[in-house]
Amino acid sequence: MFQKRFILLLKTHKNVFQQRNLSADVGFIGIGNMGVRMANNLVKKGRKLKVYDVSKAAAQSVTGAHVCSTPEEAATDVDLVITMLPEGATVKKVLTADDGILKGINKNSLLIDSSTIDPLDAQELHKITKEAGIKFLDTPVSGGVIGAEAGTLTFMVGGDEGVAKKVEPYLMQMGGRIMHCGGPGAGQIAKLCNNLILGISMIGIAEGMNLGAKMGLDLNTLNNVINTSTGRCWSSDTCNPVPGIMPNVPASNNYDGGFQTKLIAKDLALAQNVAVSCGAPILLGSAAHQIFRTMAAYGYANKDFSAVYKFLQGQN
Amino acid sequence: MFQKRFILLLKTHKNVFQQRNLSADVGFIGIGNMGVRMANNLVKKGRKLKVYDVSKAAAQSVTGAHVCSTPEEAATDVDLVITMLPEGATVKKVLTADDGILKGINKNSLLIDSSTIDPLDAQELHKITKEAGIKFLDTPVSGGVIGAEAGTLTFMVGGDEGVAKKVEPYLMQMGGRIMHCGGPGAGQIAKLCNNLILGISMIGIAEGMNLGAKMGLDLNTLNNVINTSTGRCWSSDTCNPVPGIMPNVPASNNYDGGFQTKLIAKDLALAQNVAVSCGAPILLGSAAHQIFRTMAAYGYANKDFSAVYKFLQGQN
Amino acid sequence: MFQKRFILLLKTHKNVFQQRNLSADVGFIGIGNMGVRMANNLVKKGRKLKVYDVSKAAAQSVTGAHVCSTPEEAATDVDLVITMLPEGATVKKVLTADDGILKGINKNSLLIDSSTIDPLDAQELHKITKEAGIKFLDTPVSGGVIGAEAGTLTFMVGGDEGVAKKVEPYLMQMGGRIMHCGGPGAGQIAKLCNNLILGISMIGIAEGMNLGAKMGLDLNTLNNVINTSTGRCWSSDTCNPVPGIMPNVPASNNYDGGFQTKLIAKDLALAQNVAVSCGAPILLGSAAHQIFRTMAAYGYANKDFSAVYKFLQGQN
Amino acid sequence: MFQKRFILLLKTHKNVFQQRNLSADVGFIGIGNMGVRMANNLVKKGRKLKVYDVSKAAAQSVTGAHVCSTPEEAATDVDLVITMLPEGATVKKVLTADDGILKGINKNSLLIDSSTIDPLDAQELHKITKEAGIKFLDTPVSGGVIGAEAGTLTFMVGGDEGVAKKVEPYLMQMGGRIMHCGGPGAGQIAKLCNNLILGISMIGIAEGMNLGAKMGLDLNTLNNVINTSTGRCWSSDTCNPVPGIMPNVPASNNYDGGFQTKLIAKDLALAQNVAVSCGAPILLGSAAHQIFRTMAAYGYANKDFSAVYKFLQGQN
Incomplete structure (x- = not known):
């Protein structure tokens, strides 16, 4: 006092x-x-x-x-x-x-x-x-x-x-x-829309690459195919989730640095709220959200979200 | 001769x-x-x-x-x-x-x-x-x-x-x-991996654009943001699903022409079989498959798959 | 008086x-x-x-x-x-x-x-x-x-x-x-946990019954099988979503009355928030939420949530 | 010869x-x-x-x-x-x-x-x-x-x-x-319809119970609420996935015995094929299929499928 x-x-x-x-x-x-x-x-x-x-x-x-x-x-x-x-x-x-x-x-x-x-x-x-x-x-x-x-x-x-x-x-x-x-708010909305798409397409690339790997494809070859085809996206040509495909990306650095899984999960939670408020269904966005949440439950919260590739590989 | x-x-x-x-x-x-x-x-x-x-x-x-x-x-x-x-x-x-x-x-x-x-x-x-x-x-x-x-x-x-x-x-x-x-088979595998990613990212773009639209964003602006950001993909910069954003794409032609919903659904069914055979989880790929199946049940079987944008808009 | x-x-x-x-x-x-x-x-x-x-x-x-x-x-x-x-x-x-x-x-x-x-x-x-x-x-x-x-x-x-x-x-x-x-709060938490399960299992019953119907099964027979088997649940034995299977349920009354789709969607949104707050993945719960949201976009907001059976039937 | x-x-x-x-x-x-x-x-x-x-x-x-x-x-x-x-x-x-x-x-x-x-x-x-x-x-x-x-x-x-x-x-x-x-085939179809529902509702119970647990509820109490409410199902009242809730179920026996995850995954793959053949969307069934596939990638292939409760708990 x-x-x-x-x-x-x-x-x-x-x-x-x-x-x-x-x-x-x-x-x-x-x-x-x-x-x-x-x-x-x-x-x-x-x-x-x-x-x-x-x-x-x-x-x-x-x-x-x-x-x-x-x-x-x-x-x-x-x-x-x-x-x-x-x-x-x-x-x-x-x-x-x-x-x-x-x-x-x-x-x-x-x-x-x-x-x-x-x-x-x-x-x-x-x-x-x-x-x-x-x-x-x-x-x-x-x-x-x-x-x-x-x-x-x-x-x-x-x-x-x-x-x-x-x-x-x-x-x-x-x-x-x-x-x-x-x-007003358009900056936030645009960011969420972009990150919603980003989360979805990163998981998409991870699923496609993991499927190719399990079927015996060479992943550099597969990635070249994707990057010159309709599957091309930022997650394939700029921040590939497969270790060794690209240098200087989190995937090639033990998924350190980059955009943490917990942060994209946070953005997808915000997107979910916004989607509810305006009545826009986000079927894949919501699934992507849950996948990142599940990853967080498996130790990936502080890893780059491209670690979804590793998550899909499993632990057997 | x-x-x-x-x-x-x-x-x-x-x-x-x-x-x-x-x-x-x-x-x-x-x-x-x-x-x-x-x-x-x-x-x-x-x-x-x-x-x-x-x-x-x-x-x-x-x-x-x-x-x-x-x-x-x-x-x-x-x-x-x-x-x-x-x-x-x-x-x-x-x-x-x-x-x-x-x-x-x-x-x-x-x-x-x-x-x-x-x-x-x-x-x-x-x-x-x-x-x-x-x-x-x-x-x-x-x-x-x-x-x-x-x-x-x-x-x-x-x-x-x-x-x-x-x-x-x-x-x-x-x-x-x-x-x-x-x-042997690598052509088919690569095609399915690519189309799996394509199906996912197209729905992703459609969800993001629909969310932006319902929140009042100008979609040309939003698409520019996405195309210069991490959400960029073939479905945003080459075959955008929103009518009027790009000329000469199915979305600007009543979703006619292009890649029919029933055909990408067929490819995703093949991807599903392959994924089961090799034990690769395809969480979003499987959800994307079902979304295209549901679209088919709502009259979109013969429309370009980018019509998922229209499907998400609903009918109220 | x-x-x-x-x-x-x-x-x-x-x-x-x-x-x-x-x-x-x-x-x-x-x-x-x-x-x-x-x-x-x-x-x-x-x-x-x-x-x-x-x-x-x-x-x-x-x-x-x-x-x-x-x-x-x-x-x-x-x-x-x-x-x-x-x-x-x-x-x-x-x-x-x-x-x-x-x-x-x-x-x-x-x-x-x-x-x-x-x-x-x-x-x-x-x-x-x-x-x-x-x-x-x-x-x-x-x-x-x-x-x-x-x-x-x-x-x-x-x-x-x-x-x-x-x-x-x-x-x-x-x-x-x-x-x-x-x-403190346990009443609300328990209600949300229950309704999360309810939303999921109602969609499950609707999917199973719709699949059986499309494959030509008699739905009364199928429902008897389910009710005496491992698929049995409140949504099959008390509030069946197929019109005509049970009297005095919303499904037999044009899906009027009952638990409106918009209200279970609201509860699932709350469940989603709670799940995020405590780090519990709800993979199906989240998908169920989006399905009810999509139904709402197709005119079912004020119908009983068991109308998901009708939603799955489509409009072709 | x-x-x-x-x-x-x-x-x-x-x-x-x-x-x-x-x-x-x-x-x-x-x-x-x-x-x-x-x-x-x-x-x-x-x-x-x-x-x-x-x-x-x-x-x-x-x-x-x-x-x-x-x-x-x-x-x-x-x-x-x-x-x-x-x-x-x-x-x-x-x-x-x-x-x-x-x-x-x-x-x-x-x-x-x-x-x-x-x-x-x-x-x-x-x-x-x-x-x-x-x-x-x-x-x-x-x-x-x-x-x-x-x-x-x-x-x-x-x-x-x-x-x-x-x-x-x-x-x-x-x-x-x-x-x-x-x-002809009705036995198989009915079985798949039932197991589709079973797979979905088991995951539903697991999600609800895990959510309740993370929010601090006593799970015996929560299960009593569910069993006397609309979330009741075979997976809650007969084969509960939470260890210790019921005796003589796989969950109380280290998830041994019972219905192996790989077998329900097989059934859901069959259901998927059938659903494709007749054009029935199975949005949750397909997601459930992938969840069991993912579990298999995390060592649960030979465990009872109720182990999805444990899978959701994660490993942090």
């Missing part, structure tokens, strides 16, 4: 006041595996950052950034606020809490959420920010930790195009491509 | 016995939707054909070909015998019947089967022909009626490479590409 | 304060298709009711009950408060709103929620009520509108057994059976 | 002659795990048996039976011939081979096939035997090795009812129940 009053005292009289007035280019909230790499890239490109994370240690891992005590502080006196958080409820809380973004953010600042969250939550964020008079975009990314590190992420953007134009210079310092997908 | 004129002379003046000795370049057995087009292309490229089909009318539809009364007759005194039939049991029967191919075929002739059949049946055909001292290849095609018409089929070849080299000039008169897939 | 007129008199002449002090046995909140029947049964058995619904007209449909203006009012001065609402978020809102249950409920009153909601939401309700010092149970029902009308519902109860004992007399006036399933 | 004549000489003059004329009640062909138990029961009940198996050692394992050298011999001079073989092609071969059943069987003898085979094969057997003037029934069994041992098998009978009446006394010496399912 004493301690708290003492801090309040400090806040009133000294450095916290100054902290709040510290101006920076970007306020970055959520310093996880993705966030730290994105934030570091912004710093490298010359942006001044204020960062916040529930874990102070995490926040401190961004080189040269000013560590803040609250989302409010990180959102104060910056041109752009970026959130990169695990789920929609967290983003909403960080936005609307007593010490949240909306308390600090300037009406001229821009706000983007690069988390992968339920599109319905994203649309609620658009509504809340609109009512608060804040310009907001949903800007989920694809490319994973590797893309975040290399600064080659793809941003899928939902919301006003004019706002998107203004945010572009920042995004291009963290990524290699920006795709404007439509209005 | 002299020999042929002489024979024609005989034909005019003499009897059916002599017809049986008529020599030609190719004996073509099985004049269905695919066969008639493939045979016509051979004739156009200057090959002399003897043809046989259970339906004499069908056989007569090949311009300029000699119509035979039995498979034996069609297989006699030709350089190459081609079979293009609906299923393995039929091919086997046409091969081994009392008036079958093996009764007529010359030891120096080549024999290829371009039907899509169970790889296990194909391997039995390899065994039977080997015992009979006949050079044989399984050479199923992809490209459908359109590819057969245009002479742009892809041949997937299983069997001896030396034999494949000899057959190549003929195949290139009916198709645009030859892929040697491996030993 | 006298009492009611007297109350109305009071209402007319006096003030809201007195209304709030009106004492009754039960406060019933949520007067939908189920709620109205359950509430009416309580009235018939002699309970005095205070009722609330967002639709005043709905609230007025309970014969002889006092219609309240807020959940708070309905929860004031009663022995038991019952909520019967469409989803967890609504129950939480009705509980915690400024004019919500917690504002009115007496510490000695009991509170039960008979809605079918996400078990994770139910567990949150247990937590909220515990902190507020209110005795709470989750008590979802099975038996549908017919069971509600007839007073034969089954209550699946989660929470303290002592509390359950006290609530029992009320439950037995609306239902025929009470099953204590375990601690 | 000489050798053969020599044998014929022996046959004419000595013991083989007598063997061929040896009269018995039943000729039993196919002495595997099931056959040996069924044959032994017939012997115990006082029937004289002639037996044949490709493995002479297997044939000799039937106590007190006369071991024959050919199916023909086993079928000669008996009242009833029974076949119990692994697949349709084998039954057909044993029937029509040069030393097959049709060569030896008397026109007044009865012939039944208790193998589980493709109904389409069974219907072909009906056709072949009809042309040969032999009375034939398809009589597949359920009950497994345990039922065969105990003499409590259920026979599902397809074909003429009059013939079925005559065969009944024999069947009741090997089993506890006879169900006449309809015309």
Whole structure:
């Protein structure tokens, strides 16, 4: 109790006041595996950052950034606020809490959420920010930790195009491509639609290759056939799930790195919710979801999702 | 050349016995939707054909070909015998019947089967022909009626490479590409593996696009996102299932033409049998099979399989 | 009757304060298709009711009950408060709103929620009520509108057994059976586990019967075989999906009445969420969910879920 | 040639002659795990048996039976011939081979096939035997090795009812129940329909119980709820897949005994073929098939199929 009053005292009289007035280019909230790499890239490109994370240690891992005590502080006196958080409820809380973004953010600042969250939550964020008079975009990314590190992420953007134009210079310092997908939530929806297809086609390639292998085909030959035929897809020609077919893919690196099974399972769960909300049947998407869930139950949660090839091989 | 004129002379003046000795370049057995087009292309490229089909009318539809009364007759005194039939049991029967191919075929002739059949049946055909001292290849095609018409089929070849080299000039008169897939049955296996993946990824694209549509996305935009992302596949960038996204695809032509739902369902049934025989789980392949079966129960049997997009839209 | 007129008199002449002090046995909140029947049964058995619904007209449909203006009012001065609402978020809102249950409920009153909601939401309700010092149970029902009308519902109860004992007399006036399933949320979890199995086995019976029919079997004979064999289940021996096999089931009544397809789809969506939360793969459950979703897209949303038999028959 | 004549000489003059004329009640062909138990029961009940198996050692394992050298011999001079073989092609071969059943069987003898085979094969057997003037029934069994041992098998009978009446006394010496399912092949079809449902509902129970367990429910309680609710089925109330819930079921015996995963997978493969032949979608049946196939890839091929509960638990 004493301690708290003492801090309040400090806040009133000294450095916290100054902290709040510290101006920076970007306020970055959520310093996880993705966030730290994105934030570091912004710093490298010359942006001044204020960062916040529930874990102070995490926040401190961004080189040269000013560590803040609250989302409010990180959102104060910056041109752009970026959130990169695990789920929609967290983003909403960080936005609307007593010490949240909306308390600090300037009406001229821009706000983007690069988390992968339920599109319905994203649309609620658009509504809340609109009512608060804040310009907001949903800007989920694809490319994973590797893309975040290399600064080659793809941003899928939902919301006003004019706002998107203004945010572009920042995004291009963290990524290699920006795709404007439509209005509020469209970035999230497009990402989920893409990942739904990705999960399905990766399992498809794994099933086809495993079937060919068990029937005695040479898999390099089979993959050439597929890649020049109607079975061709990103999972066959860019991120093949069979070890040794392609270098520098997770399959050739013990399924480490890449897009973790638990993360595509999370995306497919979101897709499932969205599909229910709008009455779209996703027969294979739902089956794919369960296959990744089953894989997780067999030790593959942290492996790249292309490990479905190995899962199908079994253990006899 | 002299020999042929002489024979024609005989034909005019003499009897059916002599017809049986008529020599030609190719004996073509099985004049269905695919066969008639493939045979016509051979004739156009200057090959002399003897043809046989259970339906004499069908056989007569090949311009300029000699119509035979039995498979034996069609297989006699030709350089190459081609079979293009609906299923393995039929091919086997046409091969081994009392008036079958093996009764007529010359030891120096080549024999290829371009039907899509169970790889296990194909391997039995390899065994039977080997015992009979006949050079044989399984050479199923992809490209459908359109590819057969245009002479742009892809041949997937299983069997001896030396034999494949000899057959190549003929195949290139009916198709645009030859892929040697491996030993006996490898052509059939590779085709099924590819079509298994194709069936799965087409449904995947349809589910993703339908989900996007129900969530209000512009589908041209969504398709651009997919085609530049990890969801990209033949079904998104070459044969999109959404009407109006691409010209000259079945989806933009009321799902007519293309690869009929009943035919991919047939291929997936074959894949299922093969998968059972070798113990390869095909969780999505099996689900895809059932989805195409269900579509067939809703009037889509003769429509292109990309009509799964329309099937998912429902009828409310 | 006298009492009611007297109350109305009071209402007319006096003030809201007195209304709030009106004492009754039960406060019933949520007067939908189920709620109205359950509430009416309580009235018939002699309970005095205070009722609330967002639709005043709905609230007025309970014969002889006092219609309240807020959940708070309905929860004031009663022995038991019952909520019967469409989803967890609504129950939480009705509980915690400024004019919500917690504002009115007496510490000695009991509170039960008979809605079918996400078990994770139910567990949150247990937590909220515990902190507020209110005795709470989750008590979802099975038996549908017919069971509600007839007073034969089954209550699946989660929470303290002592509390359950006290609530029992009320439950037995609306239902025929009470099953204590375990601690907080256990009623909801058990219901979802049961309905997951139900959805799967109903589709199983429909597939088996449809297969038998297409192969020419007499379906009465086939059903006898199943009912005396290992395929026997509630969906074969109590609520058969084939029209004409059993009287008085939805299948023999144009699939009207019973358990609507959209409602089992809702339950399977909840089961899906719960399964994701605890890492339990539900491969068939998920497929069943999608089949009911697809049925809904073909006009079966308001038909009994046994109409899956008809859906499988197709439309050719 | 000489050798053969020599044998014929022996046959004419000595013991083989007598063997061929040896009269018995039943000729039993196919002495595997099931056959040996069924044959032994017939012997115990006082029937004289002639037996044949490709493995002479297997044939000799039937106590007190006369071991024959050919199916023909086993079928000669008996009242009833029974076949119990692994697949349709084998039954057909044993029937029509040069030393097959049709060569030896008397026109007044009865012939039944208790193998589980493709109904389409069974219907072909009906056709072949009809042309040969032999009375034939398809009589597949359920009950497994345990039922065969105990003499409590259920026979599902397809074909003429009059013939079925005559065969009944024999069947009741090997089993506890006879169900006449309809015309030619109906026994096989009914069995497959039942086992399709069985496979689906067993997985359903396993999914529901595993979900309940992961959510913290007591499984005895949950099973009681299910057994008194709409999820009730043979897999919940008679052969529960959770260890310890019921005594004397495979789940409580390390999943040994019972109905092996590889055998239900075989039945579901047959069901799949039949479903394709008649155009019946089996969406869950097909998924169930693949789940059992996947289980087989994880070491469960020889375990009871209720081990799907354990499979779902995973290995983390």
